[in-house]
Amino acid sequence: MPPYKYYLALNIFFNILASVLTLFSFALIIPILEILFKLKQASYTFMEWGSGSIKDVAINNFYYYITTIIDEKGAGFALLILGVFLMVMTFFKTAATYLSSYFMIPLRSGIVRDIRNYVYEKVVSLPIGFFTSEKKGDVMARMSGDVGEIENSIMASLDMMFKNPIMIIVCLATMFAISWQLTLFVLILLPTAGYIMGQVGKKLKRRSLEGQNQWGLLMSIIEETLGGLRIVKAFNAEDKMIKWFHDDNNRFYRISNRINRRQSLAHPMSEFLGTCTICIVLWYGGSLILSGTSSIDAASFIYYLVIFYSIINPAKDLSKAAYSIQKGLASMVRVDLILSAVNPIQDPKNPVELKEMKEGIEYRGVSFRYSTENVVKHVDLSIKKGQTVALVGQSGSGKSTMADLLPRFYDVNEGGIYIDGINIKDFRVHDLRGLMGNVNQEAILFNDSFYNNITFGVENATMEQVIEAAKIANAHDFIMATEQGYDTCIGDRGSRLSGGQRQRVSIARAILKNPPILILDEATSALDTESERLVQEALENLMRNRTTLVIAHRLSTIKDADLICVMHEGEIVERGRHDELIKLDRYYKRLVDMQKF
Known part of the structure; x- marks a missing residue:
C-alpha cells in the first residue's frame, strides 16, 4: 500500500465526511417527528453564539428558526424546508461516498497490478529447477485465477474495510452521546453475532484453498492437452482426456458449490442476527422510556434506532468482506508460494568482473544430482579457448546436464566449474550468461516477427546486422520469401515454419548475439537430411573462432571436433579425437557403427 498512501488518505477523509453527513441528515428526523406529532410545545429565543456550549446553542437556535417558520408560514412549509435540507445533506453525503470509492479504485487496481508484476518477475527470475517440481498449468493458475481471486475478494473488500469501521465508530460515538446505557447493552450483543459469523468464515478459507488447488489441476490439464494435442489425436485418446478433464472439473464443481453456498450464507445470517439485535434493542430501549428512567425521549429513541440500523448495513458489509477475505487469503497463500520461493542461484556479494574469456573453461571434480542420485559423477574436463568439445553418449548419460551447469541453470553439488581459473559462482549470473549463446534441440521462438526473434536479448541491433546474421545462418532467403519479410509473424513457437527454418532462426539469434562461448544442445537431431545440411553449414559458420560445447546424437556432425568426450x-569414459576413438574400438566405435546404417 505505501505507493498509494495519497489515495488511501483521501479515501479515509471522504469516508469520515460521509459518516458525519449521514448523522447530520438523520438528525433532521427528530424535528420532523416532533413537528408531525406535536411532541414539543416549548418556545425558543435566539441565543448569541458563545453564550453556552456550541451543541446547546446550535440546537436551540435551530429550533428557534424552525418554530419561527412554523409560526409565520405554517408547519407544512417548515416540513418542506426540512425536506429540502435533508435532500441537500443526502446529496453531499452520497457525493462524499462516491469520492471515497473514486479514490479507492486506483489503490485496488494498482495493488493487483503490482502483485501480478511481482509474481511475473519472480517466475522469470526463479531457476529452471523450480519448474521441474511445479506444473506449468498450476503456476499459470496462480498468476491468473488466484491473482484474480485476490482482486475480487481482498481488493474488493478494501473499500468496505476502510469505510465501514469509520461509519461504525462515528455511529457508536453518537449513540453513546444519546444514551450510554443503551449503547453498552448493544455492545454486549454485537460481538456474539460477530463470533458466529467468524466461525463460518474460517471453514470457508479451508474450502477455498482446496478449490484453488483444484483449479490449478484443471489449468494443468488444459495446458498439457494443448501442448500434446498431436499425440492425443494420434493415439485416439480424446475420450480418455475428456474423462480426465470431466472428473476433475466435476470435483471443482462440487467444491465451488460448497464454497459459494457458505459464502451466500453471509448476507441472510447477518440480516437475521441484525434483526434479532434490533428487536432486543427496541424492547430494552422501549422499556426504559416507558418506565420513565431513560434520559432520552421518544423522538431521540427513534433517531437512536435509525443510527443503530445504519450500523447494521456496514456490519453486514464488514461480515461479507470478512468472508471474501477468507476466500482471497486462500489464493494469497498459493501466490505466496511463488513470491516466497528462494532462488538458490544468487550473485556473490563481491562479484569478479567478467568481460571476456582469455584461457578457457574447466570442470573440476563436478558432481550433480536432481534429487537423490548423481547424474554427473566427479567429471574433470578442460575446454581451451577456441576449441570445439563434443559430448556424446546414450540418452540419460548426463550430457545436457553438463551443458546446463555451465550457464548456472543449476548449481553443482560437488566440485566446481572455472573460467580462466575463477569459479563461475564468483561472477554475476548476468555477466556469465552474457558470454554464452545457446542453440537447443527444440528451437524456442516467440509469437512475434522474424526481426524480434532474431534480436531477442540483443539491444540496439540494426536491420543490416540482423540481415547479416540471417545470411550466415542460411535463413535470409526463406525469410524474404514470406509476405512481410522480417516483419512477418512466425506464429506460436514458430508454428508457421518448418523444423529446419525454426532452427536456422535460432542460429541467427545466436550469431547476432556474437557470444565467445557457444552451447549447442543436439541442434540438428530433429531435422531431415536436407535441413540438416543447411543447419550444419550455418552452425559451422557460427562455431568459427568460438569456444563451443556440442551435445550430439548424430555423430556425423562432430567428426571434426577438437575433443570428443563419451559419457x-x-x-566420461572415453575422450579424444574422432580417429583416435575409432581405433580404441570401445563405446564411441559402437555408437558410430550403430549410426552407419
Whole structure:
C-alpha cells in the first residue's frame, strides 16, 4: 500500500465526511417527528453564539428558526424546508461516498497490478529447477485465477474495510452521546453475532484453498492437452482426456458449490442476527422510556434506532468482506508460494568482473544430482579457448546436464566449474550468461516477427546486422520469401515454419548475439537430411573462432571436433579425437557403427 498512501488518505477523509453527513441528515428526523406529532410545545429565543456550549446553542437556535417558520408560514412549509435540507445533506453525503470509492479504485487496481508484476518477475527470475517440481498449468493458475481471486475478494473488500469501521465508530460515538446505557447493552450483543459469523468464515478459507488447488489441476490439464494435442489425436485418446478433464472439473464443481453456498450464507445470517439485535434493542430501549428512567425521549429513541440500523448495513458489509477475505487469503497463500520461493542461484556479494574469456573453461571434480542420485559423477574436463568439445553418449548419460551447469541453470553439488581459473559462482549470473549463446534441440521462438526473434536479448541491433546474421545462418532467403519479410509473424513457437527454418532462426539469434562461448544442445537431431545440411553449414559458420560445447546424437556432425568426450552413466569414459576413438574400438566405435546404417 505505501505507493498509494495519497489515495488511501483521501479515501479515509471522504469516508469520515460521509459518516458525519449521514448523522447530520438523520438528525433532521427528530424535528420532523416532533413537528408531525406535536411532541414539543416549548418556545425558543435566539441565543448569541458563545453564550453556552456550541451543541446547546446550535440546537436551540435551530429550533428557534424552525418554530419561527412554523409560526409565520405554517408547519407544512417548515416540513418542506426540512425536506429540502435533508435532500441537500443526502446529496453531499452520497457525493462524499462516491469520492471515497473514486479514490479507492486506483489503490485496488494498482495493488493487483503490482502483485501480478511481482509474481511475473519472480517466475522469470526463479531457476529452471523450480519448474521441474511445479506444473506449468498450476503456476499459470496462480498468476491468473488466484491473482484474480485476490482482486475480487481482498481488493474488493478494501473499500468496505476502510469505510465501514469509520461509519461504525462515528455511529457508536453518537449513540453513546444519546444514551450510554443503551449503547453498552448493544455492545454486549454485537460481538456474539460477530463470533458466529467468524466461525463460518474460517471453514470457508479451508474450502477455498482446496478449490484453488483444484483449479490449478484443471489449468494443468488444459495446458498439457494443448501442448500434446498431436499425440492425443494420434493415439485416439480424446475420450480418455475428456474423462480426465470431466472428473476433475466435476470435483471443482462440487467444491465451488460448497464454497459459494457458505459464502451466500453471509448476507441472510447477518440480516437475521441484525434483526434479532434490533428487536432486543427496541424492547430494552422501549422499556426504559416507558418506565420513565431513560434520559432520552421518544423522538431521540427513534433517531437512536435509525443510527443503530445504519450500523447494521456496514456490519453486514464488514461480515461479507470478512468472508471474501477468507476466500482471497486462500489464493494469497498459493501466490505466496511463488513470491516466497528462494532462488538458490544468487550473485556473490563481491562479484569478479567478467568481460571476456582469455584461457578457457574447466570442470573440476563436478558432481550433480536432481534429487537423490548423481547424474554427473566427479567429471574433470578442460575446454581451451577456441576449441570445439563434443559430448556424446546414450540418452540419460548426463550430457545436457553438463551443458546446463555451465550457464548456472543449476548449481553443482560437488566440485566446481572455472573460467580462466575463477569459479563461475564468483561472477554475476548476468555477466556469465552474457558470454554464452545457446542453440537447443527444440528451437524456442516467440509469437512475434522474424526481426524480434532474431534480436531477442540483443539491444540496439540494426536491420543490416540482423540481415547479416540471417545470411550466415542460411535463413535470409526463406525469410524474404514470406509476405512481410522480417516483419512477418512466425506464429506460436514458430508454428508457421518448418523444423529446419525454426532452427536456422535460432542460429541467427545466436550469431547476432556474437557470444565467445557457444552451447549447442543436439541442434540438428530433429531435422531431415536436407535441413540438416543447411543447419550444419550455418552452425559451422557460427562455431568459427568460438569456444563451443556440442551435445550430439548424430555423430556425423562432430567428426571434426577438437575433443570428443563419451559419457556413460554420468562419467566420461572415453575422450579424444574422432580417429583416435575409432581405433580404441570401445563405446564411441559402437555408437558410430550403430549410426552407419
